Amino acid sequence: MPEKISLDWSNKDDIEGVSFPRDTLNRAKYATFLTQFLVGQGFDETREKDDQKRNYVLNLNSEWGSGKTYFLKRWSHDLKAHFPVVYIDAWQQDYSDDPLMTAISSIIKQLREQAKMPESSPKFQLPKKALGLLKAAAPGFARSMAKRYLDMDLAAFLQADDDSELKDAKDSEGNPIDLSELASTMVKQLIDEHDGKKKAIDDLKVHVANWVQTVTETQQLTYPAFIFIDELDRCRPSYAVEMLETIKHIFDIKGIVFVVATDTEQLQHAVKAIYGEGFDARLYLGRFFNSRFSLKAPDLKSFLEVHTDISKLSGEYLESAGIQILPPNEDAKVTLSNISVILDAFKIPPRTAIQIADRVVATISNMPNGSKIDILILTTLLCFYEENHERFQEIIAGDLKFQNKSGNEAGLNEYILDHFENCESLIKMQINPMEIICTLTPSDYGPRLNTFGLATYVFSLRLYLVEVFIKFFSAPSFIFISSINSQYDEIAPINDLFKELITNSKKEPQRIGLLWFKILNIHYQVDSIKASEYRDYVELASALDLIEEDAEHD
Structure with a gap:
């Protein structure tokens, strides 16, 4: 075998007619590590001759959304240049009542194709x-x-x-x-x-071993053979268990390495569905595997970039559609990052996070020319709606009441402070203030030339929720009526913001970022949107339940 196999997934690849994008989740390093580990387990020429080949079964534990199928498809495809390889999608074949037949038919077909032999080959x-x-x-x-x-x-x-x-x-x-x-x-x-x-x-084992040997000899490949079993946790419980039994008792063949990819927690539920809730499914599954490798879920931002169509969030699209969003960002990925910050703060699970992100995109893509919206408010409300419909309605109505830790009745202000107490995540806003407002007219000062240039302005989500979100839904007086043609010195709120901006011009970057957000909120009249409009956006988008396919990235 090669001394070291290094896998590079930095470019997209076409596998069996399906295009796989570049490795945005940085998974190739795990495949490289596992390859070296499993090769050493399955075949080692330094061992005694009758012990050079061994059977090994690895459980690749990967929760939904962590890129399991993408990982296995690219990994198995690349290994074909070095080893005999079989890839089995168990879920696509669980209509069969015989996991052994599923495995055997896949092994024969794929090894024969890898050996470049005709279907009629007696081998x-x-x-x-x-x-x-x-x-x-x-x-x-x-x-x-x-x-x-x-x-x-x-x-x-x-x-x-x-x-x-x-x-x-x-x-x-x-x-x-x-x-x-x-x-x-x-x-x-x-x-x-x-x-x-x-x-x-016994006869079957001999034949499988011979098929593997034929591939190694005709294609100048080496041991061990790799057999990948994917999507087992999605199969019928009885089928999943029978497949494991088949691997354990029939395919314990020297020189063959199995990689069984599962969401192990879900597979445990499948086992309990057969043997009962009190059954120790974890211990039971452990006897089928030699070891387990857990593929960590990516950070939410990277995860959403893979699963969400963000083209409608780009500055180019928004400008062409005549839609103004806050906070403004030319780069769609930055806007998606802001959405993921809120989803993270609410601890929204991956599947639901995709749905909420898609609902934000669906809302924006269906807005008419001339529309405007604060996507931070929209995303926050979508999270509240997903969490608790009744609480969402109370927030919209401005009369949220809940019992705090002391047992006393409290409102939205305390609810936000309590639930986002440790939230330090930042919202980003890529703007050039000088191009938007040339002159600042703070109260108690004369006009000042705006010297705030192109930059990425940031502010904490918690600060935004306290100073913008809470005030919007608890103080009607916060809604100012303004116009881009108005004289700013006639509008007290924005003049006060200018004054604070100048006072803090060389201090507290997060404070400056939030001040500019508030100024743009008035400047673009986004603050004039009514709570009832946000309610309609949320309820309409939430009625759309997107049934995601477990695409190649799962």
């Missing part, structure tokens, strides 16, 4: 003994005999305490029947079936 044919194993006719034969002659279940027949229970047996029509010969036939059939299965399994 890649399923042995006749294995066909008998797959059909598993004997148990059905025994069951049918018990049902035919006794009108009873096979298990009940076999659990009879003694021969006396069989002497008085009658067939399904009530006629006496001597079961001694029938019992003997059935027991012999079951024993023969068990022995036949064992021989078939």
Whole structure:
């Protein structure tokens, strides 16, 4: 094998007709590490000759949204240049009642293709003994005999305490029947079936090992072979468990490494669905795997960039559509980052985060020319709506009441302070204030030339919620009526903002950022939007439940 295989996913790649984008979640380093680790487990020429090849099963634990399928597809594709590789999407094939057939058919087909041999090649044919194993006719034969002659279940027949229970047996029509010969036939059939299965399994293992060897020899590849099993946690519980049993007891073949990718927590639920809630599913699953590697979920911003269409958030689109959003950003990724800051603060789970981000985008893309909106208010309200519909309505109505930690009744102000006490995340705003407002006219001062230039202005989400969100939904007087053609010195609120801006011009960057947000809020008349309009936006968008596909990035 190569001394070290380094995987590079910095560019997009087309795999079996599907385009996979570059590795924005920086996963290639994990694939490189796991490759070296698993190669050492599955094949090591420095070990004793009869121990050079080993069987190994890795559980790749990955929660939804962490890029599991993308990871496996790109990893397995790249490994084909070095090793025999099989990729099995278990969920796409769980319509079958036979996981063994699923595995065998995939192994034969993909190894044969990797060896570049025709379908008729005698080297890649399923042995006749294995066909008998797959059909598993004997148990059905025994069951049918018990049902035919006794009108009873096979298990009940076999659990009879003694021969006396069989002497008085009658067939399904009530006629006496001597079961001694029938019992003997059935027991012999079951024993023969068990022995036949064992021989078939042994024969199957030999053939699989030979198929792998054929690929290594014809394509100058090396051991071990990699077999990837994806989406097992999405399968029917019985199918998932049977697939694990198949891997454990039938494919424990030296020189083969299995990578079984699951959301292990979900797979544990599947196991409990079969064996009961009190069953120790974690311990049970542990016996199938040699080790577990957990693929960490990405940060929410990176996650949303993969799953959300952000083209409608770009400055170019918004300008062409005649839509003004706050905070303004030319780069759509910065706006998405601001959305993710709020979702993170609410601890919104990944699936719901995608839906809320999509609802923000859907709202903006359906706004008519001349519209304006504060996406921080919109996103915050969407989170409140998802959290608690009743609380959302109370916020809109301006009469939120809740019981605080002291047991006293409190309002929106204390609710925000309590729930976002440790929130230090920053909102970003890319603007050039000099191009928007040339002259500042603070109260108690004469006109001043605006010297605030192009920059990324920042302010904390918590500060925004306290000084903008709370005031918007609890103080009607906060809504100022303004016009871009108005004389600013006639509008007390904005003059006060200018005054504070000049006072803090060389201090507290976050304070300056929030002051500019407030100024733009008045300047663009975004502050004139009514609470009822935000309510309509939220309720309309939330009625749209987007059913996400588990795309290649999952």
